[in-house]
């Protein structure tokens with residue numbers, strides 16, 4: 141697919157090429173995880189085809205560097221942007237710091253934030269906070285991510301449901317279910333609506349941690365919205381409930397699931413039969 145896109149682009153019969161088609165090509169290379177090709181296209185094509193790269197071009201290249209663990213090279217992209225008088229924007233900032241976080245180069249994160257703010261007047265936005273929180277949670281540094289959100293709130297900036305989702309997922313993964321539950325309550329209290337994935341994550345990890353009653357509560361809440369956790373999560377919830385002598389609740393749950401997914405009826409009959417033994 142990528143080969144085809146490149147051939148179409150380089151083919152002489154192709155109608156006038158533009159920065160837009162160049163950027164699409166770079167993006168296609170990222171999707172194909174072909175970072176070598178990103179670098180080749182970025183270095184060669186603008187010259188060969190006389191295309192002036194724009195901020196999207198550079199942002200895409202920085203994204204590729206970040207994803208491929210070559211973040212040190214983003215500084216040379218900044219220099220190239222300067223030479224071509226292309227101003228970075230908040231996406232440049234987000235893509236660059238996301239890579240440095242991934243490589244655990246925290247000093248560079250600070251350096252880039254400072255550079256963006258002082259030299260280019262690019263201020264971190266909510267999206268920047270979310271990138272930072274997501275990056276920290278991925279590194280199992282959810283407490284630091286939470287401190288970041290608390291700092292936001294102190295400064296009168298609003299997080300959104302994405303910020304909460306990422307923290308809830310992060311604390312679940314680190315096994316701190318109390319904190320995850322607290323954030324889940326806090327999120328709803330502040331009027332943010334959790335999405336399906338947030339509910340499913342909580343139910344999954346609460347079951348894994350043996351907190352079947354809390355898991356049941358969360359599961360009921362999302363099922364009320366017609367969002368059902370997947371089969372393996374529901375199965376562990378049902379079995380878990382039965383294991384803590386909540387067989388009636390388990391059976392009620394099975395009844396609801398069977399009504400919603402009659403095609404899985406047999407599988408659930410089997411599980412139900414296992415419960416009453």
Ligand SMILES: *[C@@H]1O[C@H](CO)[C@@H](O)[C@H](O)[C@H]1NC(C)=O
Nearest residue numbers: 337340341344370371372373
């Ligand atoms: C089911 O959902 C949980 C929680 O979202 C997820 O971690 C798990 O990988 C899913 N399992 C399958 C088989 O899709």
